Amino acid sequence: MSNSKFKKSKIENAGTNEYNSRRSFLKKAGTAAIAMGGKNFFTLSANEIFSKEELQEKTPWYRNITRWGQINITEMDPGQYDISWWRKFWKETETQGVVINAGGIVAYYPTRIPLHRPAKYLGGRDLFGELCSAAHEDGLVVFARMDSNRAHEEFYIAHPDWFAIDINGKPYKAGELFVSCVNSPYYHEHIPAILKEIWQLYKPEGFTDNSWSGLDRKSICYCENCKKSFRDKTGQNIPIKKNWDDKVYKQWIRWNYDRRLEIWDLFNKTTKTLGGADCTWSGMNGGSLVEQSSRFRNYKEIARRADIIMLDDQSRSNEAGFQHNAQMGQLIHGLLGWEKLIPESMSLYNHSDAYFRLASKPVNESRMWMINGIAGGISPWWHMIAAYHEDRRMYHTAQPIFKWYKDNSEYLLNRKPVANIGLVWSQENIEFYGRDNAEELVELPWRGMCQALLRARIPYIPVHADHIDRDAGQFSVLVLPNLAIMTDDQMAAIRRFVDRGGSLIVTGDTSLFDEEGDPRSDYGLSDLFGAHLVTQPLKRVVPSEKLAHDVFHTYLRLTPELRAQMIGPHTGKKPKVTGTRHPILKGFEETDILPYGGLLEPLRLDAGAEVPMTFIPQFPTYPPETAYMREPKTDIPGVIIRSTIKGGRIVFIPADIDKQFGRLNHPDHGNLLANIVKWTAKEDLPLTVEGAGLVDCHLYQKSENLIMHIVNLTSAATWRLPLDELIAIGPLKVKVKLPTSVSGRNLRSLVSNQNIAVKVENGFAQFEIKSIIDHEVIVIA
Numbered sequence: 001m002s003n004s005k006f007k008k009s010k011i012e013n014a015g016t017n018e019y020n021s022r023r024s025f026l027k028k029a030g031t032a033a034i035a036m037g038g039k040n041f042f043t044l045s046a047n048e049i050f051s052k053e054e055l056q057e058k059t060p061w062y063r064n065i066t067r068w069g070q071i072n073i074t075e076m077d078p079g080q081y082d083i084s085w086w087r088k089f090w091k092e093t094e095t096q097g098v099v100i101n102a103g104g105i106v107a108y109y110p111t112r113i114p115l116h117r118p119a120k121y122l123g124g125r126d127l128f129g130e131l132c133s134a135a136h137e138d139g140l141v142v143f144a145r146m147d148s149n150r151a152h153e154e155f156y157i158a159h160p161d162w163f164a165i166d167i168n169g170k171p172y173k174a175g176e177l178f179v180s181c182v183n184s185p186y187y188h189e190h191i192p193a194i195l196k197e198i199w200q201l202y203k204p205e206g207f208t209d210n211s212w213s214g215l216d217r218k219s220i221c222y223c224e225n226c227k228k229s230f231r232d233k234t235g236q237n238i239p240i241k242k243n244w245d246d247k248v249y250k251q252w253i254r255w256n257y258d259r260r261l262e263i264w265d266l267f268n269k270t271t272k273t274l275g276g277a278d279c280t281w282s283g284m285n286g287g288s289l290v291e292q293s294s295r296f297r298n299y300k301e302i303a304r305r306a307d308i309i310m311l312d313d314q315s316r317s318n319e320a321g322f323q324h325n326a327q328m329g330q331l332i333h334g335l336l337g338w339e340k341l342i343p344e345s346m347s348l349y350n351h352s353d354a355y356f357r358l359a360s361k362p363v364n365e366s367r368m369w370m371i372n373g374i375a376g377g378i379s380p381w382w383h384m385i386a387a388y389h390e391d392r393r394m395y396h397t398a399q400p401i402f403k404w405y406k407d408n409s410e411y412l413l414n415r416k417p418v419a420n421i422g423l424v425w426s427q428e429n430i431e432f433y434g435r436d437n438a439e440e441l442v443e444l445p446w447r448g449m450c451q452a453l454l455r456a457r458i459p460y461i462p463v464h465a466d467h468i469d470r471d472a473g474q475f476s477v478l479v480l481p482n483l484a485i486m487t488d489d490q491m492a493a494i495r496r497f498v499d500r501g502g503s504l505i506v507t508g509d510t511s512l513f514d515e516e517g518d519p520r521s522d523y524g525l526s527d528l529f530g531a532h533l534v535t536q537p538l539k540r541v542v543p544s545e546k547l548a549h550d551v552f553h554t555y556l557r558l559t560p561e562l563r564a565q566m567i568g569p570h571t572g573k574k575p576k577v578t579g580t581r582h583p584i585l586k587g588f589e590e591t592d593i594l595p596y597g598g599l600l601e602p603l604r605l606d607a608g609a610e611v612p613m614t615f616i617p618q619f620p621t622y623p624p625e626t627a628y629m630r631e632p633k634t635d636i637p638g639v640i641i642r643s644t645i646k647g648g649r650i651v652f653i654p655a656d657i658d659k660q661f662g663r664l665n666h667p668d669h670g671n672l673l674a675n676i677v678k679w680t681a682k683e684d685l686p687l688t689v690e691g692a693g694l695v696d697c698h699l700y701q702k703s704e705n706l707i708m709h710i711v712n713l714t715s716a717a718t719w720r721l722p723l724d725e726l727i728a729i730g731p732l733k734v735k736v737k738l739p740t741s742v743s744g745r746n747l748r749s750l751v752s753n754q755n756i757a758v759k760v761e762n763g764f765a766q767f768e769i770k771s772i773i774d775h776e777v778i779v780i781a
């Protein structure tokens with residue numbers, strides 16, 4: 001452990017990795033016991049034992065190690081793993097921590113645990129042990145990687161009762177392997193025994209697990225362990241099939257979530273009992289909330305327990321883009337706290353769309369995913385499959401980013417995001433409203449709203465619906481994108497926010513369902529919206545698959561219409577506005593309609609509600625001769641606007657414009673949403689960025705510095721990966737609102753190191769960035 005490289009990294013991180021805190025504590029204990037003349041050491045407070053500097057040094061290793069790496073070892077690798085070559089790679093890339101395959105499906109060390117099968121070509125080699133020693137000698141920390149949700153046939157034959165079975169008793173399989181049951185001794189005996197063996201032999205700093213949460217929601221296990229546990233907890237039999245309207249099925253869902261938290265606690269208790277409080281176990285979690293839900297992983301509760309989140313979200317999708325990485329970083333930090341770390345496994349091989357496990361991903365595709373994650377507070381973790389590659393290009397991807405990250409870490413970690421717009425979400429909404437269509441019903445509205453904000457360069461922060469009271473102080477506007485399920489407590493928190501003068505933007509079915517996913521008789525927040533359901537008796541149910549998927553040929557009418565002044569470019573005249581349109585319709589003077597795509601029902605409105613857009617019902621698209629409006633005008637509201645007595649503004653958008661923008665990417669929808677956000681925020685935003693291009697802007701504060709990230713998303717591959725060529729944009733004109741603690745007179749560019757002149761005026765720092773190739777980070781002091 002006494003390694004100069006390691007000592008150096010302590011200084012870089014302005015804290016010490018108290019790597020061997022147990023040993024140092026015990027050493028202290030001996031000295032203190034003598035010094036205190038026999039006074040019981042364990043009754044002394046930490047302040048009596050440690051100096052101030054030593055107390056600062058007690059930050060556990062998982063709060064200090066910020067640059068990670070992983071070779072995901074294949075069963076072929078024991079014969080081809082050149083450890084000395086990889087030690088040089090660790091050094092070149094400034095890697096501080098490694099994730100090393102240890103056990104689970106197969107073992108990479110000589111194990112004595114029955115049925116813990118050695119990797120196919122291990123051949124007696126102690127590969128994990130060799131790698132663990134090498135890492136420790138080089139001053140790196142080790143996360144022993146487990147993969148504990150399936151096993152080979154001989155294990156199933158020995159313990160059929162440890163494996164998940166369907167209603168006919170047939171075992172669930174993943175390829176050739178059998179899926180273990182989370183309620184069986186496989187989880188509470190077999191895996192803890194492996195954790196113990198690995199710790200006793202190798203003393204890794206912590207444990208992580210690739211696939212720890214067992215069967216996903218698609219499959220119901222009917223093994224005796226499950227039957228008994230479910231009956232003990234609920235008094236019910238396991239439901240015979242999926243039925244979202246069945247109370248017992250919902251109980252089964254919640255029981256499953258609870259079990260995954262029990263496993264999290266059990267494995268942590270196991271490793272911390274063995275290795276002390278810092279010997280953490282952190283199962284890997286994903287970057288898709290829909291997927292987390294389908295795997296019964298309650299992100300809020302996991303983050304509350306976790307010392308560190310090991311994020312397994314290796315690459316972008318076409319739909320969500322690189323920017324998704326910053327969104328998820330901020331969302332998870334919102335649950336975990338900003339002082340804790342979120343390393344993310346970032347694939348250097350082709351991961352999205354088509355897997356080419358052994359071929360290098362185009363370097364700029366990997367690079368931009370890393371950069372955009374870092375902009376959201378994520379720490380980099382290079383990830384390759386196999387220890388030997390014929391495609392060596394991936395070896396050059398991580399080094400420049402890791403070096404830059406190391407040099408600038410003081411500005412990239414443990415900072416607070418600056419934004420006055422909060423986007424509210426909850427996992428219950430994904431689970432019990434989204435059900436089997438969560439991608440369309442929950443994810444798309446969320447993504448559309450995020451994308452509209454990004455496009456308008458408006459910073460925002462994700463907020464869990466249970467954290468509204470905790471976090472709302474920093475926001476002037478809360479946005480609820482189709483947050484259909486809201487608990488009474490969450491709605492009460494929203495009312496308190498509005499009572500303090502806060503403003504709201506609310507879309508779709510928000511507050512229409514209770515926490516069980518049952519429809520309410522009216523919007524739970526109808527008093528704030530100024531709108532009520534009129535469909536009686538109540539027919540509102542969770543939208544069907546068809547309703548969730550289809551794009552309907554519908555429009556929204558902008559009121560008042562300006563059709564009387566219909567003019568063309570040939571007249572050389574500008575449109576003459578006779579009526580006064582609401583400011584949210586700015587920029588649409590040349591149209592009286594906008595494309596929509598969804599369906600709307602009539603609503604009853606309270607006095608004082610303003611309706612700047614109404615619904616035009618669907619009509620045929622084919623043949624073109626039939627494409628005329630059958631009902632050009634209705635009084636069905638698309639947008640409803642109210643002001644509160646405390647000076648807040650409430651915009652209720654029954655039309656799911658956010659969802660439509662999320663899937664159609666129509667600029668009208670994006671512009672309308674941006675207008676609505678700006679108007680609701682009374683144009684008071686901490687950041688404006690002008691100039692061509694699609695950019696993702698994030699603002700943070702850390703003591704007397706503001707830190708601004710601009711990620712350039714403009715490319716030929718913006719919505720179609722992989723990215724090959726980077727295309728520079730600029731100049732960009734930036735205006736940043738200065739908190740009182742930031743003078744704004746000193747600017748530093750952390751990426752291009754370009755000289756930037758700044759002007760401070762009326763509490764804003766104004767400057768111009770000449771050019772951005774991939775990203776820029778500006779520190780404003």
Ligand SMILES: [Zn+2]
Nearest residue numbers: 181221223226
């Ligand atoms: Zn089971």
